[in-house]
Structures are given as C-alpha cells and as structure tokens.
Amino acid sequence: MYGHVERLAQEIKKGAESVEGVEAKLWQVPETLSGEILAKMGAPPKTDAPEITPSELAKADGFVFGFPTRFGMMAAQFKAFLDSTGGLWRTQALAGKPAGIFFSTGSQGGGQETTALTAITQLVHHGMLFVPIGYTFGAGMFEMEQVKGGSPYGAGPLPETAPDNLQTWNSAKLSTKESALLLSQRS
Numbered sequence: 516m517y518g519h520v521e522r523l524a525q526e527i528k529k530g531a532e533s534v535e536g537v538e539a540k541l542w543q544v545p546e547t548l549s550g551e552i553l554a555k556m557g558a559p560p561k562t563d564a565p566e567i568t569p570s571e572l573a574k575a576d577g578f579v580f581g582f583p584t585r586f587g588m589m590a591a592q593f594k595a596f597l598d599s600t601g602g603l604w605r606t607q608a609l610a611g612k613p614a615g616i617f618f619s620t621g622s623q624g625g626g627q628e629t630t631a632l633t634a635i636t637q638l639v640h641h642g643m644l645f646v647p648i649g650y651t652f653g654a655g656m657f658e659m660e661q662v663k664g665g666s667p668y669g670a671g672p673l674p675e676t677a678p679d680n681l682q683t684w685n686s687a688k689l690s691t692k693e694s695a696l697l698l699s700q701r702s
Contacts, residue, residue, distance in 0.1 A: 542567035544596035587626030610642030631668030
C-alpha cells in the first residue's frame with residue numbers, strides 16, 4: 516500500500532533474473548479499496564504493473580508472493596485474490612509449483628512471522644511447495660547492531676529501517692536467486 520512491498524518485489528525480480536533462463540514478471544492484485552479511501556490513507560498511486568488474474572497464475576512455473584501485513588496476516592486485497600482461485604484449487608493447477616513469500620509490516624512487532632505462517636496455508640491448500648529463505652542470506656543475518664525485518668520464512672522490510680537497510684534488500688535478492696535456481700533445475 517505504501518510502496519515497501521513493491522520495492523522489495525523489484526529486488527526479488529533482480530535476484531530471479533540473475534539466473535540464466537529465468538524470466539520474472541511483476542503483477543499486482545486488484546485493489547479492493549476506493550480511491551477516496553486510499554487518498555485518506557496517504558497511499559501512493561498504484562504502479563503500472565498489470566493486475567494478475569487466476570488464469571495467469573496457472574501459466575507460471577513458480578511464484579514469490581508479496582503482500583503487506585494487516586493485523587498479523589496478509590492484507591485483505593491479497594486474500595481476496597487468493598479466494599478467487601477456487602477453480603485452480605479444484606483442478607490442482609498450482610499443485611507442485613514452488614512458491615516463496617515476502618511481506619512488510621509497519622513495526623518490528625507487526626506480525627511478520629504470523630503473516631508468513633498464515634500465508635503458508637494458502638499455498639498448502641493449492642498443493643504448492645513452500646520455499647522458505649531459511650537463514651541463508653549471509654553474515655548479516657545474526658548481526659544485532661540494527662533493527663531489521665525478515666525471517667526464515669521470507670524477506671520483510673520494516674518501514675522505519677527499509678530505506679537504509681541493505682541487508683533486507685540483499686536477503687530478498689539472494690533468497691530469490693536461490694529459489695530461481697531451484698526452479699530452473701526442476702525444468
């Protein structure tokens with residue numbers, strides 16, 4: 516809603532595209548709030564990324580889903596989109612496809628891990644294979660000098676540290692590169 520997820524998505528796209536033979540596309544889910552409400556919230560204008568449809572999901576080989584956190588779970592807009600994928604669930608069109616997640620919260624205690632854990636249920640019901648980042652993103656993962664977001668479940672910036680926190684952006688890029696390598700080996 517405020518651009519943190521989009522910025523992280525751009526870094527994730529770079530990480531995926533650093534793997535030979537991998538094509539990454541950015542999409543956004545349909546907005547459920549009116550323009551008037553978004554303006555009152557101070558939300559920036561939407562990007563030019565196309566809106567995704569359930570049929571586009573079926574065409575992909577794998578996914579890295581990103582969403583803001585609301586009250587410890589994915590935002591309603593993303594949940595509404597996933598709720599529209601019942602036809603894909605019925606035909607198991609997404610079964611066996613690898614999927615990772617990333618997210619953004621408004622504070623360090625804003626629910627990054629609960630968001631990840633509740634999001635995994637969406638993947639599991641579709642039969643997707645959850646690909647976590649684990650603690651694979653370099654020496655800075657245990658550095659305690661600064662507050663940073665993210666978890667072994669997925670990358671996640673904290674708005675108050677995101678602009679200057681290269682560890683968050685690098686972990687996103689690296690984890691996605693590893694996921695893309697896994698995907699390219701499956702093909």
